Amino acid sequence: MSKIPRVALIAHDKKKIDLIMFVREHLDVFKNCRLYATSTTGNLLKEKVKLELTSFKSGPLGGDLQIGSLIANDEVDFVIFLRDPLTAQPHEPDVTALLRVCDVHNKPLATNLATAEALVMEIGRFLDSSDSGKE
Numbered sequence: 001m002s003k004i005p006r007v008a009l010i011a012h013d014k015k016k017i018d019l020i021m022f023v024r025e026h027l028d029v030f031k032n033c034r035l036y037a038t039s040t041t042g043n044l045l046k047e048k049v050k051l052e053l054t055s056f057k058s059g060p061l062g063g064d065l066q067i068g069s070l071i072a073n074d075e076v077d078f079v080i081f082l083r084d085p086l087t088a089q090p091h092e093p094d095v096t097a098l099l100r101v102c103d104v105h106n107k108p109l110a111t112n113l114a115t116a117e118a119l120v121m122e123i124g125r126f127l128d129s130s131d132s133g134k135e
């Protein structure tokens with residue numbers, strides 16, 4: 001894993017507010033990460049939380065696959081993807097591909113807030129251990 005945690009942040013439309021609130025709550029962690037996001041999610045995070053990040057295309061336009069490609073190339077360490085399990089997505093095959101590639105490459109993946117809370121603690125621990133390594 002690289003020294004700076006590389007985190008992909010994605011949310012379906014009905015979960016975007018949850019993601020923004022979650023990221024705000026854990027800003028101390030996320031501001032020390034290299035962040036990637038799909039387009040709409042990323043633009044919202046930039047606007048509402050003032051975070052620097054790299055954004056890709058919107059999920060329905062191939063953004064999930066672009067993030068999947070980063071994962072396949074070992075350029076992402078953690079994935080937080082707040083899915084909406086109650087709304088059919090036109091790009092469901094892309095969503096499935098993204099989840100699958102996380103499993104193929106054994107990447108920690110949170111698809112709901114409860115797991116995202118656990119994952120952000122792990123990212124925080126990782127940051128703490130890289131800090132202590134510097135001394």
Ligand SMILES: O=C(CO)COP(=O)(O)O
Pocket residue numbers: 010011012013037038039040041042057058059060063064095
């Ligand atoms: O659709 C998405 C994930 O499947 C997310 O894409 P946006 O961030 O562009 O809404």
